[in-house]
Amino acid sequence: MIRYILMSAALCLAWAGAGEGENFQGMPVADISFSPPAQPIPPPRLQELIPLQAGKPLDATDIEHAIRALFVTGRYADIQVDAVRVGDGVKVTFITVENWFVGSVKVLDVKEPPSAGQLANATKLQLGELYSEEKISAAKESLLRLLAENGFFQATLGVETAARSDTQQIDIVFRVEPGRRAHFGEIRLAGKPDLTPLELRNITGWQEDRLFTQPALQAGLERVRRRYQKRSYLRTAIRVAGQRYLPGPNRVDLDLEINPGPRTEVVLSGASLSPKKLRSYLPIFQEGTIDRDLVAEGAENLRDYFQSQGFFEAKLDYDLGPEESGRILIEYQAVLGKRHNFATLEVSGNHFFDLATMRERMYLQPSGVQVRHGRFSQSLLRSDIQTIEELYRSNGFQAVKVRSRTEDDYQGREGDVAVFLSIEEGPQTLISQLKVAGNRSIPAKSFADKLSSIEGQPFSENNVASDRDEILSTYFQAGFPDATLEWRSKPGSQPNTVELEYAIKEGERQFVNQVFVGGYENTRPAVVRRQITVYSGDPLSQTAMLETQRRLYNLGIFSKVDMAVQNPEGQEEYRNVLFQVEEARRWTVGLGGGAEIARFGGSDTNLDSPAGATGFSPRVTLDVSRLNLLGTSNTLSFRSRFSTLQKRGLLSYDQPQWRGRERLTLTFISLYDTSRNVRTFTAQRLEGALQLQHKVSKPSSLFYRYSYRRVSVDEGTLKITPGLIPLLSQPVRVGLLSA
Incomplete structure (x- = not known):
């Protein structure tokens, strides 16, 4: 909205000044031209955007519409209109300043760390996006910040740009004079550490002659954190409270704040596990922190473990105590019951699927050679019930119900457990009619053979989701990047049937204008061209672009292949496709x-x-x-x-x-x-x-x-x-x- 207001204001000023007070309204248009003559939009498409026509009366509204249409393409930074009387008519000239877009981005003369990828990401400059000096300034600030984080506090940056009029892009090179990398300096401890600065240096490796880098800093902090975690201090807080660079000795002094927090003690009653195995089932030790959700998850893990060992009636409770005297006590209470043997699994009521089809999807397994006591737990039982119901629903049985019953001391054998699953399949819902609406550009036969939800087939939301992906994939390949699909269903005329409708919104179709590949210096152009599967005039297909990227990578001579659409925020029917490659070391x-x-x-x-x-x-x-x-x-x-x-x-x-x-x-x-x-x-x-x-x-x-x-x-x-x-x-x- 702000852009259009500014544009309209500029239009009024340009129109008023162009004719020095003359009124050209209604005069016949003698000629329409552009300055400069070479425009970023091809002449045929340029004429389609402008409602003005030679020989017809000039209308200020047409001028405004023309400027708006040119602006929304994203190709122009400024547009002015000049009108000059020519005989009995008027000559209209559009004076334009084109936009430029980001081409290749390189950051040179920096020794790792940071890596080349980190430096490129720090610029936040994306291939094909709009170029601006503000983005360059922000990129320089981000690079200097990243360099300082890795010890280059004296670094300076120079920016070199090269405009390529053939692609309307600007290649950017950041040349870095990094200076000397700083060293680790003094370390001052705060909080409640139980370490001396010397002990801390030995743990972190931050010796005074070691170069200061972000990986070294983070690795040292992680080693300190692991030291406390091994001693069961799971709420340890470690942070760099201050960081000072001293230019004279070229060193970085650190203020490190360490608060160990309370010591965590875990007690398991009612069962026996080694401390190492107990830790492996408790996520508080994997996550290195304590909260009630993680403690509860640990109880579930322990219950599942004991049930998998034959204690099918095992129950686990927990108590998370308050912090007292510098410690937190977590007590797990286990009630195992007697050890069982999963003797048999029986399934009844299954008419549509045979037992083998269901068993291959289930986790429950009776005892045998591979599993001594069988594989059974309440969570596995719930999971298998859900799996069976999903299997039926995906085949049209929307009202399916699976009920379970567990029998202990099966057939009089103490400790044997039998599980009985009873399936109520219910009616199968079939599709009586499929209607596809909104597909004006692509006939339904183009994707009909890929659909699962067709007349006579079972109805399921899983199949509908699969159909949605297939249809949208067809549209994306045909150049409709904004295509959407919504579906709805209603009861059919016959019992247990539905009528299904797919409503497609195609959006605007986009085509390929030109394909630009840059960044290669030693590779023959013909070698690169043979890998291109995107051509001028083709629909803008993400699949074809990804295939080109894959083929370029498969050559084995490029370490990086970036892919983008130029001018992503502009509204254009024809798009330039960009591939920026980086040759690997030869x-x-x-x-x-x-x-x-x-x-x-x-x-x-x-x-x-x-x-x-x-x-x-x-x-x-x-x-x-x-x-x-x-x-x-x-x-x-x-x-x-x-x-x-x-x-x-x-x-x-x-x-x-x-x-x-x-x-x-x-x-x-x-x-x-x-x-x-x-x-x-x-x-x-x-x-x-x-x-x-x-x-x-x-x-x-x-x-x-x-x-x-x-x-x-x-x-x-x-x-x-x-x-x-x-x-x-x-x-x-x-x-x-x-x-």
Whole structure:
């Protein structure tokens, strides 16, 4: 409302000043133009928004409607109208200032922590949203606050922006000069701690030479909290009451307030459990706090445990005492009764479903090999009754009732328990008529085969909810992001039938204007284009956008893929779709070292002492991987191991989406290996393999592979008879073709 008032005021001023007091009302429109000529809205759609037409009389109301229509698109920051007499007519010029939107956002030159993701989130700048200087100022303040929380109190920020007229976006780079990270300084304790500052440092790890970061601060606080919780102080309050940065020594002094609160004592009477097991069933110890709901939940957990152990009549009560003398006493009183055996479960009255269908959904289980006393408790019984009723309701039995009866000392056997479930199915409600209303753009046959609630089928609200999701999914894929569905039912003309109606409100349909992908520098554009499943002119489909995002991630060369619709607050029929990618590191290098220490048998001249003496063999590993090879999704990897006993090199080349087909992956592998089998012989192995993987479905793949292997043994190193050489190390030359 405020925007329209300001807009109307601007319109009056612009109109009054444009013609220097002349009245153009009713004069024929000679020409309509825009300044600048290049507008963010394509000319055909621009003409649809403006009610003015050349040759027709000029009306100030049409001017106001035109400005309003342009403003609500969200594409313009300012619009003025200039009117000039041209002969017997008037030339109308719309002078516009376009809006800009947020493009890529980068925060550079900061060493973790904080992480790159935390820095980006701190800016609160979203891809595609409206750009403003106020948002940039707020982002700078948020970044400086995050940097200070991680010890960079002397940080300064510079902002670089680059406007991209082709996308109407501004790329933003925050360059940080972090300065030196501060250290932990003095620690002053307040409250009622039972720790000295030195003990606190040892627990938290906040030594004076340690760098001050938010993860280190929070980890230290958590360690202190766990220390008190282990000693049963569950109401401990720990907080940083003050934090002071001293620029001179570049340190952060902390004021830490610790109030342990009362000590919690838990007593279980009437039953026996180890302290460790008792704690595992009490949520007050998992949550680290005390309230009556958690104490009551603990009683329910203990009751269910004892009932699962055969004490089916077990009852648990609790008493939460007041705080006295620095302690809180929680007493659980258990009345177990005698131990039972869940002997049998009988179900009657089930005509529509067989027993196996219901049993596979139930938790109750009579005693047997797997469960000694059976699985039974009152909560499990209630849960199974609810499950059976839901099963029937989902198949049209709206009036179903399940009653239970428990019999002790079943068939005269002391301690045996039998459970009897009696089902009153009631009538099955069927759908006599399904009416779909409001679907003006999409015919019902487009989603009819996906519906569960059709004529002659059982009526259930679960099926209706499923139908709602299917119909709305169809609309969302067709470019109706605001589509809604309401349903109503009424009794049918025949008994036990209902007439069902789905009322659809489609909302405005939206289409794709252009698709922009940014952020890649080393990747070939063609590689990115092949992953796009959203095209200009298509309905704006969230499903297609998510599929594009998935395909870009699956290339394995992007560490981040953001997706958005540009100008989300504007009212446009045609939308720009944005994908902002971040390329992963192309080079990965791993270097490792170690040694093998063992007893190496024999010597260079004899095998009289097979146990040998202790030997030492150093080992070095080097792994190198190159992603995004030649600007594609291909990967080249080299893995090696060097030691006095073995020299191995493995070179592999992976080409996913071979020949542009997403389901095909081509792999080349070559291997060179020279190994000393202690002091008995030295073998050399050469291998090569070519493999094509065809992903048929998510769980299934076909492999077509050709491999070649050549193994040789250096006879000069042979200390044993050839027959003792292991099978895989014996000299051979073999080729294998498999599928």
